[in-house]
Amino acid sequence: NVPAYFISKHEGFIGSIKTFIEDFVVTEIDINGQKENQTNTELKENLYCSGSQDADVSSDWGSGSDTPLPALGSFDLDVILGPSVSEDLEQFVMTLREKRPSGPELSLGSFSDKHQRANVHRAVRHRFPFLLTVTIQPEIRVREDPDYRELARLVREEEAEDFFRFIDAKVRGSSYTFGPDDSKEHRTAVHHFLNRRFGKLVETKSFSSQGRTSISVRLREHGKPKKRTAEERKEEDIYTAFTLRKENLETLEAISYMAATLGVLPSDFTYAGIKDKRAVTYQSMVVKKVSPQRLKEKAAEFEKRGMRLSQIRSVNEPLKLGRLRGNHFDLVVRNLRPHGASDESLSGADGDTRLAALVKEAVENVKRRGFVNYYGPQRFGSGQSVLSDRVGLALLKEDMVNAVRLFFSPEDSDDPHSLAKRHFLQTDNPKESLALMPLSKPRERLMLRALNRYGTGPDGCVQAWLSLPHSIRVFYPHAYCSRVWNDAAAHRLSAMGLGVRQGDLVWTQTGQNRTEDAGEIISPQIHVVTREEEQAGVYALEQVLLPMPGNSVKYPENAMRAWYQERLAGDGLAESRFRVSSLKLNLPGCYRPLLAVPHNLSYQLHRAACGHGAKKQESDPESLALSLNFDLDSSCYATICLREIMNTNLV
Numbered sequence: 001n002v003p004a005y006f007i008s009k010h011e012g013f014i015g016s017i018k019t020f021i022e023d024f025v026v027t028e029i030d031i032n033g034q035k036e037n038q039t040n041t042e043l044k045e046n047l048y049c050s051g052s053q054d055a056d057v058s059s060d061w062g063s064g065s066d067t068p069l070p071a072l073g074s075f076d077l078d079v080i081l082g083p084s085v086s087e088d089l090e091q092f093v094m095t096l097r098e099k100r101p102s103g104p105e106l107s108l109g110s111f112s113d114k115h116q117r118a119n120v121h122r123a124v125r126h127r128f129p130f131l132l133t134v135t136i137q138p139e140i141r142v143r144e145d146p147d148y149r150e151l152a153r154l155v156r157e158e159e160a161e162d163f164f165r166f167i168d169a170k171v172r173g174s175s176y177t178f179g180p181d182d183s184k185e186h187r188t189a190v191h192h193f194l195n196r197r198f199g200k201l202v203e204t205k206s207f208s209s210q211g212r213t214s215i216s217v218r219l220r221e222h223g224k225p226k227k228r229t230a231e232e233r234k235e236e237d238i239y240t241a242f243t244l245r246k247e248n249l250e251t252l253e254a255i256s257y258m259a260a261t262l263g264v265l266p267s268d269f270t271y272a273g274i275k276d277k278r279a280v281t282y283q284s285m286v287v288k289k290v291s292p293q294r295l296k297e298k299a300a301e302f303e304k305r306g307m308r309l310s311q312i313r314s315v316n317e318p319l320k321l322g323r324l325r326g327n328h329f330d331l332v333v334r335n336l337r338p339h340g341a342s343d344e345s346l347s348g349a350d351g352d353t354r355l356a357a358l359v360k361e362a363v364e365n366v367k368r369r370g371f372v373n374y375y376g377p378q379r380f381g382s383g384q385s386v387l388s389d390r391v392g393l394a395l396l397k398e399d400m401v402n403a404v405r406l407f408f409s410p411e412d413s414d415d416p417h418s419l420a421k422r423h424f425l426q427t428d429n430p431k432e433s434l435a436l437m438p439l440s441k442p443r444e445r446l447m448l449r450a451l452n453r454y455g456t457g458p459d460g461c462v463q464a465w466l467s468l469p470h471s472i473r474v475f476y477p478h479a480y481c482s483r484v485w486n487d488a489a490a491h492r493l494s495a496m497g498l499g500v501r502q503g504d505l506v507w508t509q510t511g512q513n514r515t516e517d518a519g520e521i522i523s524p525q526i527h528v529v530t531r532e533e534e535q536a537g538v539y540a541l542e543q544v545l546l547p548m549p550g551n552s553v554k555y556p557e558n559a560m561r562a563w564y565q566e567r568l569a570g571d572g573l574a575e576s577r578f579r580v581s582s583l584k585l586n587l588p589g590c591y592r593p594l595l596a597v598p599h600n601l602s603y604q605l606h607r608a609a610c611g612h613g614a615k616k617q618e619s620d621p622e623s624l625a626l627s628l629n630f631d632l633d634s635s636c637y638a639t640i641c642l643r644e645i646m647n648t649n650l651v
Contacts, residue, residue, distance in 0.1 A: 012647025550589015
């Protein structure tokens with residue numbers, strides 16, 4: 001997954017990573033430099049933890065990086081309605097889509113809890129914006145929205161769906177723009193409809209750009225969405241912040257469980273970054289439409305699922321992705337030994353002395369020189385049979401059918417998830433595959449439902465990708481671009497050395513601007529190194545940037561430019577504009593520092609259990625272990641830092 005180039009040449013050592021989950025503790029550092037809540041007692045206990053699984057170094061262990069992973073904006077309807085009702089709803093929708101006569105409405109069942117009813121309303125409307133949901137307490141029924149049907153006669157169905165999602169989002173002051181329309185008579189009809197049906201909520205206008213005319217719709221600043229009670233309006237303005245401590249849970253998995261328990265959508269939660277699964281992690285979150293008191297009432301229920309909430313308080317706004325300074329890491333590497341050492345050579349004081357010298361050399365090297373700022377293996381889906389970057393390349397080449405088939409490549413196992421994927425590839429039958437797919441796999445289920453509705457040809461595959469939120473669709477092309485960046489970094493250092501060269505791109509601290517989602521630099525003060533500056537040693541290697549491919553980046557003005565051109569051409573992207581119009585994807589690119597440096601790096605050698613069993617036993621042997629503590633900037637991977645220290649590929 002990660003290139004083999006290391007910046008330091010120390011010997012290094014090997015050891016066991018994540019023997020216990022508590023061996024990897026990640027604590028978010030907020031924008032003000034403050035760490036989220038964590039006790040010193042727990043850190044001491046981490047050294048002698050018990051009751052956790054053995055490490056699976058080959059697959060799911062990570063970095064604490066804040067590279068954003070995509071989140072589904074709505075529940076799988078199978079989860080909140082049940083498979084039988086969800087299937088009835090799918091059939092009802094297919095009948096409407098095919099313009100066949102259908103019953104006037106469909107019952108989704110009875111829901112006694114008002115928060116659960118609200119969740120059903122939001123989830124159904126998000127998934128099917130052309131449906132009306134009506135409560136006849138405690139029953140919820142759905143029927144076709146006549147306003148949607150009328151608008152769909154005036155504009156494309158895709159635009160009508162997007163417009164209704166825009167209306168339902170209720171983001172005051174936001175706007176939506178329909179596609180170009182050169183018929184004044186037709187634009188007038190659209191204006192009249194929108195003003196007649198939504199005039200109290202929106203205002204419309206026509207505008208011209210590059211010789212084409214479009215209609216723009218803006219949500220009024222003081223508009224009041226229809227059919228919202230005073231209580232609902234009050235709930236919309238509630239934001240509650242808290243610190244989440246989770247253990248052996250993905251961030252999005254934790255959010256889904258909390259959302260289901262609280263009766264809100266996963267999209268009502270905001271956070272600064274994604275944290276690892278196989279770790280103990282602390283991070284700040286904000287949930288919308290839930291009061292502090294109600295959150296506290298559910299705390300005991302969350303704790304049963306490995307989540308502990310603290311510092312619960314009211315705030316005025318949600319969190320923004322990427323709004324953090326970085327992460328603090330407390331790691332334990334167990335069963336230390338030199339590369340190629342036998343058990344006999346490790347015994348006694350001489351073995352400990354040699355290991356201590358190796359560790360000191362390695363830590364001091366990385367503290368002084370940093371490490372190559374590679375994207376970690378989890379960026380590409382480590383442990384998967386087909387990595388995310390291959391799916392991304394297929395999408396950039398607009399080979400939608402191949403991208404879908406790569407997406408459904410099964411693992412080499414007989415778990416239900418792999419069996420469902422394998423069945424789809426063998427039979428091309430999305431309906432049967434959907435019945436086999438576990439409810440815990442919402443992305444695959446969304447894709448299969450769309451493939452069942454639209455077919456498995458090129459157009460159907462486009463619709464399948466469009467069934468996923470934009471943040472998920474764009475994740476795969478980003479993974480490909482990250483792969484190119486990793487390979488570019490390794491080539492730059494191996495072919496051009498550790499000095500700053502003429503034509504390199506460098507940046508200074510002033511004028512930088514980082515993306516909100518990943519910490520990469522999108523508009524730094526770019527400077528191209530001159531020959532005189534190279535000779536004078538004006539810049540340090542830590543200031544060198546490499547671009548991640550996109551349509552708005554500048555490439556180095558040296559041999560690296562040709563390398564990028566050859567690499568993209570070899571992947572069939574020589575003429576790529578890094579846009580996939582059919583999927584509404586645009587990749588402008590960004591710049592990433594070639595090196596990263598850990599801050600406040602310290603270490604301690606001590607005796608600790610090797611942890612060969614699932615639980616620590618009295619008879620477990622003890623060996624030399626290494627505790628590491630350091631901070632990394634946002635978007636840097638702890639696994640990559642640890643890889644450089646140990647001088648070994650960890651996956």
